[in-house]
Structures are given as structure tokens and as C-alpha cells.
Amino acid sequence: MGDPADQLDDYTSDCRARVAFEVLANRWDSVVVFTIAAYGPMRPTALLTRIGGISPKVLNDALRRLEYNGLMERRPYPEVPPRVDYALTEAGNALLEPMQAMGAWASRYADAVLDAQERFEVREAYTRPGAARRRRISLPGNAE
Amino acid sequence: MGDPADQLDDYTSDCRARVAFEVLANRWDSVVVFTIAAYGPMRPTALLTRIGGISPKVLNDALRRLEYNGLMERRPYPEVPPRVDYALTEAGNALLEPMQAMGAWASRYADAVLDAQERFEVREAYTRPGAARRRRISLPGNAE
DNA sequence: CCGCATCCCCCGCGATACTG
DNA sequence: CAGTATCGCGGGGGATGCGG
Numbered sequence: 001m002g003d004p005a006d007q008l009d010d011y012t013s014d015c016r017a018r019v020a021f022e023v024l025a026n027r028w029d030s031v032v033v034f035t036i037a038a039y040g041p042m043r044p045t046a047l048l049t050r051i052g053g054i055s056p057k058v059l060n061d062a063l064r065r066l067e068y069n070g071l072m073e074r075r076p077y078p079e080v081p082p083r084v085d086y087a088l089t090e091a092g093n094a095l096l097e098p099m100q101a102m103g104a105w106a107s108r109y110a111d112a113v114l115d116a117q118e119r120f121e122v123r124e125a126y127t128r129p130g131a132a133r134r135r136r137i138s139l140p141g142n143a144e
Numbered sequence: 145m146g147d148p149a150d151q152l153d154d155y156t157s158d159c160r161a162r163v164a165f166e167v168l169a170n171r172w173d174s175v176v177v178f179t180i181a182a183y184g185p186m187r188p189t190a191l192l193t194r195i196g197g198i199s200p201k202v203l204n205d206a207l208r209r210l211e212y213n214g215l216m217e218r219r220p221y222p223e224v225p226p227r228v229d230y231a232l233t234e235a236g237n238a239l240l241e242p243m244q245a246m247g248a249w250a251s252r253y254a255d256a257v258l259d260a261q262e263r264f265e266v267r268e269a270y271t272r273p274g275a276a277r278r279r280r281i282s283l284p285g286n287a288e
Numbered sequence: 289c290c291g292c293a294t295c296c297c298c299c300g301c302g303a304t305a306c307t308g
Numbered sequence: 309c310a311g312t313a314t315c316g317c318g319g320g321g322g323a324t325g326c327g328g
Contacts, residue, residue: 016247016250016251016254017174017178017243017246017247017250017251018171018174018175018250018281019250019253019254019257019281020246020247020249020250020254021165021168021169021174021246022171022281023257023281024165025165025169025170026169026300026301027162027300027301028301030161030162030165031162034161043309043310044309044310044311045309045310054302055301055302055303055304056309056310056311057301057302057303057304057311057312057313058300058301058302058303060310060311060312061300061301064311065278065279065300067260067264068260068261068264068278069257069260069261069281070253070256070257070259070260070261070264076310080308081308081309081310082308082309082310082311083309083310084309084310084311089260090256091253091256091257091260094249094252094253095249095253097245098242098245098246098248098249099161101241101242101245101246102161102164102165102242102245102246103160103161103164104242105164105238105239105242106160106161106162106163106164107160107161108238109163109164109214109235109238109239110160110163110164112214112234112235113163113167113213113214113235115214116211116212116213116214116233116235117212117213117214120211120212120214134209134212135209135318135319135320137162137163137166137167137213170320170321171320171321172321187289187290188289188290188291189289189290198321198322199321199322199323199324200290200291201291201292201321201322201323201324202320202321202322202323204290204291204292205320205321208291209320220290224289224328225289225290226289226290226291226328227289227290228289228290228291279298279299279300
């Protein structure tokens, strides 16, 4: 864990390291993983209320994608009414620690990011009046 | 760094931790950050050849987005022909360690991810013949 | 050499409505 | 309750061409 170049071939040749970011690249995937890591296997409805602000369809998309990527296991029970829950796989569990490292970075630098966006927009408005809007990072307190 | 619930409020309330993933959510952003972390400030053309497989336009998009998010600093020189280079900010540098943690996970589990995708598709072909194609993680050795 | 302007495609998000 | 079917929208990836 010293020289960044140690992992560099992972990017320039076959980019293996990128896999870690791609499996969490979508908006809700990391939220779902983290929630289940914190509370254990959960049913979709529980996730809906626990997370908040996510629709059933989008949650289902996320769960299937996580299953597809091997981070989550779907566990259906042969009952009626239907019951299912989702649990982390070994790979999903192993991802938790790196995710916490990213989270620690965020709690330290999230304000810096938002400030940078703010200053960038001011600067751009001055030098390029007609500039296209950029994609801000959307936080609940951030909503327009 | 023990209980995942310690960071959980970051997700359910204002989702601060998500910022860390959003700033690297796009395909090339992590590659660019990592390359510059390894080799120091670089000019766009150098990045183009070093990284490979990325077009000038897409690289420029990535650089501007990274600048917008406060991870990179654009440093133009008043010369002709024009010269520019990009360097990591403090926030960008601080991101390197968490990124390496993610990279370590990837080198351990990337194959598991690809296997999971493979098995998922086989399973799905059996139970849902008309299923829509899913978005595979694209690696150079992976290209169709 | 830098990077902007276009154009196209794909896909995730989100809302809504419906079935077993 | 779990999951699917649609539809619209927005935005990134990629290719190409132009201008400072």
C-alpha cells in the first residue's frame, strides 16, 4: 500500500481495479449495501422505509444489479404472500471496509467538494457566460 | 472503524458518504486520478497515451469534471502553443488511500464478480428466456 | 496542442400502473 | 408484498470535425 504505481497496471492494462468502482457506480447501490451491512439481511419493504427517497422499482433495479454483480444474494421463501430478503455475499461483505474508508474521506471532504463546485460555477459564469450547467452532487439538503 | 451503523446516518439522512462514490462514479475519473497520483501532474496528451483507449474529448470531460468536483487543479501556462497540466488537489490526494483499498478488493474479487455475472445470465436464460441484456463490467480482456 | 460543438446511442433514474 | 411493463428525461461515452 505504498507506491500508487503498484496498482497502476491494473488501470492501463486490464483495469481490474476499476471493477470496484463500477459495481457501486450507480446512485443507490452503495446505500443499499451499506444499509444491509449495518442491519443484516432485509426485505425490500424494510429497505424502502429505512432508506427513504427511493421508489420500489429503482430499489428492485439496484437489488438485481447487486445480485448480478455478486455482491448480494436473493433469498426467496416459498410462502404466500411472497417473502424475500437480500443478504450480502462474501464479496459484498469484504467490500464494506474499503467503503468505510471512502466514507471517511467523504465526511472530511464533502464540504470541499461542494465548495469547489460553487467556486467553479462562479468562475465559469464570469469567463463563459453561456456555459452549460454541470451535474452537481445531489444531497437531500442540496436539492434545488 | 467497527460498526457500519456508525456511518449509517450519512446515508439515511444527508448521505454525505455517497459523495465519495459520486465523484468517481464515471468511467474514467478513477483512472485519471490514479494515473496522476502515480506519475505526478501530467498534460492531457501524456494522459491520452498513458491511459489508452480514451478519446481526447472524453478525457477532457473527465478532467473538467474532476476539476469541478475539486479533485484536480487545472494549471494553464501562458504560452503558444498552449500548454496545460493537471495536478491533484489536497482532496484528490487524500482520496488515493481509500481508492487503493477499493483496488485491493477488486484484485481479490474481480473474478468473482465476472463469474457471478456469468452464472446470473445462465440462470436467467433458463427462467426468463426473453430477459433484457444486463450491463456487464467492461474490461479490455472482456470486450465483446 | 487544447478543448469546444455536434450528433448518436445507451442506460440509469423516476413516476405510474398493473399482475401473481 | 414482490416484481414487471412503460414512458420520458437527463447525462455520460464515443466519434468526428472545427477554432484559437
